[in-house]
Amino acid sequence: MLNDWLFIGIFLVLAPIFPGLAIVITRIIAPRKPNLLKSQTYECGIQTFGDTWVQFKAQYYIFALVFLIFDVEIVFLYPWAVAFNQLPLFAVLEGVLFILILVTGLVYAWRKGALEWV
């Protein structure tokens, strides 16, 4: 099994080299004349003002949070799905119970309005 992972390991080392090569080539052959006017960040055609920070919007965080909970739940279900063949019907119903408990969580979030994007 480690042989399979060896392939992925080598790939992991080599894969960033191809895009890295592209960036290095650009650095070598592209002109570079930094200029105060060119380096200004884009602000829809006017001069930038204010610091670069974003007003806290709870929605981003809530979506990431709900995603985290569901991700953990689904990862629990993967070994259950792989062993599906050998399981009795009782075990399948246990898995369904697991899913249903978390569906209640989704319904709660839905009713509380946490899944709206305001």
Place this chain on the structure above:
Amino acid sequence: MGDPITLIAEFIRGLLTGWGFSSGLVTLILKFLGVGAVASFVLVLDILLVWVERKIVARFQDRLGPNRLGPFGLIQPIADVIKLLIKEDILPEGADKVVYNLAPIFPLATVLLLWAVIPMAPTILGSDVNIGVLYIVAIGDLGTLGIIMAGWASNNKYALIGAFRTVAQMVSYEVPMVIALLIPVILAHSMGMQSIVDAQSVWFVVMAPLAALIFLITSIAELGRAPFDLTEAESEIVAGFHIEYTGMKFGLFYAGELLHALTVSALMSTLFLGGWRGPFVEQAPILGVVYLFIKAFFVYYVIMWVRYSFPRLRIDQMLNFCWKFLTPLALVLLIVTAILDKVLAGAATSVYILSNLGANLVIAWVTVQILVTYAKRERQRVGQEREIASFRKPEVEELIAQEVVK
């Protein structure tokens, strides 16, 4: 016989062992060459994809597309690459140098990594890890990370907002995708990609068409293509998180997105359309590669078709669609497939296939009914008469009324 790749590999192995290298070192060198071959093949395909994309969008829009450079405009992508390479590399002021330069590597590198587990023939496979399906999800997550890095490192409010929205969208659509991926795992009793292809004597798209559809929709949303490309919308947020990237770095984002689309098509073909299966594959395994790419390009064509036919969704519509429609649908499908699989454990294969297909169609019909009711309700709600803001205060209204009476 008919499998040139294995023949070449055996030949090189014999050669290297003849030169006296130990067997472990020979394996290492062979794997290096394998990685190089897969990566180069995929990158050449990527350059071809730029041409394919532009020609087909042109045909959809009733025009010709690039046709000046080379026959049928085939040299166009090479010209594009050269143009991007020689553009000036501007670093926005206040940007974080290291993260800014590192971020474009992530999208393309993670897409390349996905090709390590896609089986191209019964004997041609980069790496048959037994957790192939979760590996795909994991690598997708790494790509999401690159987007946050790019958005933050640009020192630009709009890039940051664009990056947040993109990541919120990708992260939301990952939930139905991972649930939909559970269904081939249940049907094939294994997470390894080669095992899933082996178990598809009947293609899974026949047994679980809804799962295939959910996977397709969520993958298009993960790619950030239309109709889910709000975060790149030029008119609204001006190119989103890669607004400050010029030249080849932008080219890497763009090429990464196209290659990701083809990779997703190849994944969908592997998981639902039978992968390398086709006539005469046992005798000539090299045909498996041909079949896989025919199916992958067919799915890629469908993805492009969707892109150039639908209008863009608003972000709240998009997130509602994901959390309130796709996730419950995927969960219901999962429960039904699981129970059916157990209840029909001893039945004949055709009964099994037909009942799965039947269950999918029943769920689809019920869903369409719910959607029709919901759409009717929405149309009534949006079309109602509403109070318009009035500039006139009550005192003024009184005065005007008195005037009219007079």
Place this chain on the structure above:
Amino acid sequence: MTPITIVFLITAIVTLGAAVMVVTARNLVHAALWLILTLFGVAVFYVLLSASFLAVVQVVIYIGAIAILMIFAIMLTRRVMQDTGPTVNQGWWLAALISIALFGGLSWMLSTWIGFDTNMPQLSQGADSLQQLGQALVSPNAYILPFELASVLLLAALIGAIMIAWERK
């Protein structure tokens, strides 16, 4: 020095170095990125121990969900473009001394353990172990109760998080 040992040493050095950088980086977002490298190093350790399922789960959950959550939290609540000041206070040499002493003590205690010098036993092939894990998770004389309790725990976490983070307008 088998190749596995070499890979292990390199991964260990990278992971520990990244962990030190997490604690000493001045910019919070840089610290988060170093944390991601540390988590990735742990995933490589899982692969070396033939626990491939845990390795991908580590990447999916820790890097794909938790790290992104933390980066969201950092970026949304701080003015992160500026330097956030020194990361150590007066007594840093005492802390370093204590951590080195702790590390030394733990290493010495581990070296007296009988399993320290034995080789890794060969586990069954990957697919079997995954099936066994799946069966163990739902079988009544193995882990069924913790499995269901885990779902209740996740439900509690979800409800609690929504109550805290979401202010009903």
